Structures are given as structure tokens and as C-alpha cells.
Amino acid sequence: MSxxxxxxxxxxxxxxxxxxxxxxxxxxxxxxxxxxxxxxTVHALIGPNGAGKTxxxxxxxxxxxxDGGRILLNGQDxxxxxxxxxxxLGLARSFQITSLLNGLSVFDNVLLAVLGRxxxxxxxxxxxxxxxPFASQARALLEEAGLARRADDDVLALSHGEQRQLExxxxxxxxxxxxxxxxxxxxxxxxxxAEMTQRLMQLKGxxxxxxxxxxxxAVFALADTVSVLVNGRIIASGPPEVVRANAEVQAAYLxxxxxxxxxxxxxx
Amino acid sequence: xxxxxxxxxxxxxxxxxxALLAAPLLAQWLAAPxxxxxxxxxxxxxxxxxxxxxxxxxxxxxSFGHAAYLAIGAYATAIPIYHSLYGGGGWLATDNGLLHLLxxxxxxxxxxxxxxxxxxxxxxxHFIMLTMAFSQMLFxxxxxxxxxxGDDGMSLDVRSQLPGLDLDDAAQLHWLAVAxxxxxxxxxxxxxxxxxGLVLMGCxxxxxxxxxxxxxxxxxxxxxxxxxxxxxxxxxxxxxxxATFVSPxxxxxxxxxxxxxxxxxxxxxxxxxxxxxxxxxxxxEEWLSSLTLYWHLPFGLLLIGIALWQAGVLQRxxxx
Numbered sequence: 351m352s353x354x355x356x357x358x359x360x361x362x363x364x365x366x367x368x369x370x371x372x373x374x375x376x377x378x379x380x381x382x383x384x385x386x387x388x389x390x391t392v393h394a395l396i397g398p399n400g401a402g403k404t405x406x407x408x409x410x411x412x413x414x415x416x417d418g419g420r421i422l423l424n425g426q427d428x429x430x431x432x433x434x435x436x437x438x439l440g441l442a443r444s445f446q447i448t449s450l451l452n453g454l455s456v457f458d459n460v461l462l463a464v465l466g467r468x469x470x471x472x473x474x475x476x477x478x479x480x481x482x483p484f485a486s487q488a489r490a491l492l493e494e495a496g497l498a499r500r501a502d503d504d505v506l507a508l509s510h511g512e513q514r515q516l517e518x519x520x521x522x523x524x525x526x527x528x529x530x531x532x533x534x535x536x537x538x539x540x541x542x543x544a545e546m547t548q549r550l551m552q553l554k555g556x557x558x559x560x561x562x563x564x565x566x567x568a569v570f571a572l573a574d575t576v577s578v579l580v581n582g583r584i585i586a587s588g589p590p591e592v593v594r595a596n597a598e599v600q601a602a603y604l605x606x607x608x609x610x611x612x613x614x615x616x617x618x
Numbered sequence: 619x620x621x622x623x624x625x626x627x628x629x630x631x632x633x634x635x636x637a638l639l640a641a642p643l644l645a646q647w648l649a650a651p652x653x654x655x656x657x658x659x660x661x662x663x664x665x666x667x668x669x670x671x672x673x674x675x676x677x678x679x680x681s682f683g684h685a686a687y688l689a690i691g692a693y694a695t696a697i698p699i700y701h702s703l704y705g706g707g708g709w710l711a712t713d714n715g716l717l718h719l720l721x722x723x724x725x726x727x728x729x730x731x732x733x734x735x736x737x738x739x740x741x742x743x744h745f746i747m748l749t750m751a752f753s754q755m756l757f758x759x760x761x762x763x764x765x766x767x768g769d770d771g772m773s774l775d776v777r778s779q780l781p782g783l784d785l786d787d788a789a790q791l792h793w794l795a796v797a798x799x800x801x802x803x804x805x806x807x808x809x810x811x812x813x814x815g816l817v818l819m820g821c822x823x824x825x826x827x828x829x830x831x832x833x834x835x836x837x838x839x840x841x842x843x844x845x846x847x848x849x850x851x852x853x854x855x856x857x858x859x860x861a862t863f864v865s866p867x868x869x870x871x872x873x874x875x876x877x878x879x880x881x882x883x884x885x886x887x888x889x890x891x892x893x894x895x896x897x898x899x900x901x902x903e904e905w906l907s908s909l910t911l912y913w914h915l916p917f918g919l920l921l922i923g924i925a926l927w928q929a930g931v932l933q934r935x936x937x938x
Binding site: 411412413432433434437438442443445449450451452453454458461462463465466467469470471472473474475476477478479481520524 | 811827829834
């Protein structure tokens with residue numbers, strides 16, 4: 351517990367969201383959002399369906415450009431940068447619904463993830479699958495994740511659990527500075543969910559993580575900081591115990607939010 | 619069941635390539651110059667289909683305007699020849715075949731760059747409609763060129779002049795077309811196995827994920843679109859020299875549809891697929907049109923049958 355607190359204080363901010371605003375028509379989906387993820391820590395973002403969690407993630411990874419405010423990655427302003435350019439600066443994400451490159455082998459998926467951080471796409475000669483050091487790095491990552499024997503299979507042939515696992519490998523392949531995790535537990539069985547929590551525990555300290563998750567056990571096990579988003583506004587932010595005890599949070603969310611279904615699509 | 623079929627297809631493909639190479643000799647031996655003509659047309663169409671295979675098979679871009687590049691390549695050959703014979707045209711007037719080729723590739727690439735940049739702002743059916751619309755625009759533009767025959771098109775009164783080659787010799791023209799096809803196939807193979815090819819496959823599979831992994835999806839797709847267009851423009855250059863005739867009809871969307879059929883018939887994304895596809899298309903067309911004036915009907919039925927078979931509908935226990 352105390353070690354966790356130390357890290358919170360020691361870590362430099364990797365992600366800084368400063369006064370970010372976004373409206374779709376008359377609907378305010380983000381109102382003056384301030385948020386920080388520090389080196390080696392997990393910041394969990396919770397809130398009821400339609401609170402604007404997915405929209406906020408989309409703004410951080412660049413799919414949606416905010417109406418106002420700034421987003422900084424390692425001190426660099428990325429507010430209006432293209433999605434792929436942010437990725438190359440060290441921002442990685444896992445998707446809410448498994449989004450692997452279907453029709454490609456497991457190995458090719460990982461290879462593209464390894465190459466994506468630094469390699470130019472314009473190399474039109476040579477066998478990409480034999481090119482070092484990338485091919486070895488991809489093999490090592492698969493080995494580490496226990497997916498090595500599946501390397502040549504189409505990703506569609508993987509079980510759901512294996513697909514979630516690979517999803518994480520893709521996000522981590524480029525050793526990102528910041529990992530955005532959009533409901534990594536979605537659709538997992540209790541056992542798989544515990545395994546995933548375990549895996550994220552191991553990653554903690556190596557990567558800064560912003561975690562959007564409905565599984566409260568996972569959130570309170572992993573997070574150093576919890577922010578609660580309701581109607582596009584952060585109503586509370588702090589250490590998990592403090593947030594859990596916050597009356598406003600309990601009224602707005604935790605009381606009825608525990609059993610709710612994971613959302614299947616972003617709020618309109 | 620699958621393996622022997624694959625083996626048979628491979629034998630068929632390599633056999634076709636060998637037959638194409640030997641076509642001038644076979645035609646002479648059988649005293650059937652007509653079949654050499656068919657073989658040359660096949661090689662040219664296959665080359666255009668290789669370009670489309672890069673887009674559709676590797677990059678997942680169903681362009682319904684690929685015939686436009688055949689027309690661009692053909693007019694890039696015919697217009698300089700017209701001016702070299704009948705004056706005017708300034709710097710364009712030349713009978714130099716290499717300059718025709720250069721002009722064809724440059725014009726095809728430019729058309730692909732401009733229309734592709736716009737069309738790639740969309741996906742799926744919208745992309746198909748836009749590529750089709752651009753090719754139809756070209757079709758009407760060419761119809762309006764009264765100097766070059768308007769909607770009647772025009773004949774080439776001489777062929778492109780190339781050092782060491784005589785394109786008036788049917789065999790030499792054929793081998794040039796086959797050499798271009800083989801070069802196109804090798805280029806396709808090289809690109810498909812390369813990093814660019816893998817990125818392209820990723821863009822086909824799931825662009826959002828490719829963005830998130832750090833890949834600039836649209837520029838990569840645009841590059842493939844330009845390369846595919848250039849390959850088809852080379853086919854257009856050959857086509858003008860083969861038919862010694864160009865017309866706006868070359869750009870018509872029905873021809874783009876035929877190219878799509880060739881790619882799908884041969885198996886989209888398969889290296890030698892366009893060759894089989896073009897062969898099946900050209901040979902069926904020749905055979906059926908010799909049987910009946912209404913050959914489009916059995917031809918259409920056959921295409922439907924093949925498409926259904928490929929989708930697995932006709933196989934026992936086929937995919938739903």
C-alpha cells in the first residue's frame with residue numbers, strides 16, 4: 351500500500367488532460383476535464399454508461415478532436431495530432447471489443463505492432479517476416495504471452511481468452527509510455543478476468559495505464575487513482591479508498607453501478 | 619480435397635504462364651494467328667488485373683474504376699502518335715515508345731493520386747461509387763476530345779517505336795506484353811511479401827487498429843492505389859499498340875467490372891490469380907461468343923456459379 355503511494359508521488363506525469371471540452375450538438379460529453387496519469391501508475395476511470403468515458407478515451411487517442419483544452423503526452427502537446435502519430439509517440443490502446451487484424455496470422459498481428467512504433471511503411475522489398483530485429487522481437491513477445499504455438503494460426507481461430515491476451519500483446523508490443531485500456535475484462539469469465547488482473551498487476555510499474563473498466567474488483571485491485579466521470583464531468587478523483595467513501599460518488603454511481611452491463615457501444 | 623485442388627490450380631497457373639510464353643510459336647505451328655491475338659489480349663488484361671489485385675486482394679480496396687487507367691495509358695500513347703504524324707501538340711508529339719510508356723505511367727499515377735486522395739476519404743460502397751464516378755468522368759472527358767475522334771475513338775496509324783523491337787511484329791509485341799506481365803507479377807510478389815504489403819493487409823483487416831498501432835493508413839492505401847493504377851496504365855500502353863485503336867469506351871465502368879471479375883475469379887490476393895482470372899474470362903468469352911450471339915447470358919450464369927462456389931455456397935456443408 352505504502353509503496354503504491356510512493357510511486358504516485360515519484361512518477362512524472364505521462365499523460366496530462368487539461369480542461370478538455372467536447373460537445374456533440376447540445377450534449378456536453380466532456381466538460382473541463384482534468385486528468386493526469388503518472389509514470390508507473392494505474393489511473394482508473396469509472397462512471398455509468400453514457401458518462402463520456404469512451405469519448406474521453408477517443409479524444410486522448412485522437413479519434414475525436416476536443417473543442418477546447420489540451421492533451422499532453424510526456425509534456426508534448428498532442429491535442430490535434432493524428433491517431434497514428436500519437437501511437438508513434440508512445441500511446442497504445444487496447445480496444446473495448448476485441449479488434450485484432452482478422453485474416454492475418456497471430457505472428458503478423460504482433461509483427462505489425464512491433465514495427466508500428468518506429469518502422470517506415472514504405473519498404474516495398476525484402477521479406478518482412480524475416481527482417482530482424484523485428485521478427486525476433488515479435489517471436490519473443492508471443493513466447494512471453496504463451497501464444498507461441500499459435501503463431502501461424504489466423505487470429506480468428508483463437509479462443510476469446512486468447513484473443514483478449516493477444517489484444518494486450520499488441521498494445522504492449524511497442525513498449526508504450528502510456529497504455530489506454532478500454533474495458534480489458536469485457537466478456538471474460540471470472541477466472542479469465544482474475545488472470546487478466548494478474549497480468550495487468552505484473553505490467554504495473556512498467557507502463558503508465560489509464561483503465562476504463564466496469565469490473566470494480568479489478569479497478570480497486572489495480573488503480574492508484576480513481577476518477578469518476580458522470581455526465582461528462584469528473585465528480586471525484588483520488589485514491590481508491592477515498593473515492594469509494596465519497597458520498598456523491600456512491601449516490602451517482604457505485605450504488606447502482608456495480609451490476610450494470612458493460613456498454614457495447616460508445617454513447618451517441 | 620483442398621490440397622489436390624490447390625495443386626491442380628498451381629499446375630494450371632504455371633501451365634498458363636508457359637503457354638503464354640510459347641504462344642507465338644504455338645500459333646505459328648498451328649497456323650492460327652488468331653489465337654496469338656487472343657493470347658496477347660489476355661496478357662494485357664492480366665497485367666491490368668495484377669494492378670487491381672494489389673488494391674483489392676492485398677489492400678481490400680474494391681475499385682470500380684480500374685479500366686480508366688487502361689484508357690489513360692492508351693490515350694497517352696495514341697495522342698503523341700497522332701501529333702507526331704499530323705503535326706501540332708508541341709512537346710507531346712513523339713513516336714518514341716519509351717516516352718509513351720513514361721507518359722502513360724505518369725498520367726495514370728497522377729489520375730490515381732488525385733482521385734484516390736478523394737475516394738479514400740470514404741470506405742466500402744462509397745469508395746466503389748466514387749472510383750466508378752471518376753472513371754465515368756474520364757469517359758465523358760475523352761468523348762469530348764473531338765480532335766482525337768470524340769466518342770468514336772481513333773486509330774493509331776503507326777505503333778510506338780522502341781529501340782530493338784518491332785511492335786508491328788505480332789510475336790514481338792506479344793513477348794513484350796508477356797514480359798510486362800511477368801514484371802508486374804514479380805512486382806506484386808515483392809510488394810506483397812514486403813513490410814508495405816503486410817501493412818496494406820493490416821489496413822484491409824482493420825484500419826482503426828492500424829492507426830492505433832502507429833500506421834498512417836490513408837497514405838499507405840493511396841500509395842497502393844497509385845501503384846495499381848500505374849500497372850494498369852502500362853497495360854493501356856500495350857493495349858493501344860495491340861489494337862492500334864483507342865476509344866472512350868475503354869474507360870467504361872463495365873470494363874472495370876470485368877477486371878474485378880478477373881481478380882475475384884482468380885482468387886483475390888493470390889499471386890498468379892489475375893492470370894487465371896484473365897484467362898478464364900478471355901477464353902470463356904471467345905468460346906461462348908462462338909457458340910451464340912447471346913453469349914452474355916451463359917457467361918453471366920457461369921460467373922454467378924463461380925462466385926457462389928468460391929463463397930462456399932455450392933460445396934457440401936458449405937459456409938452459411
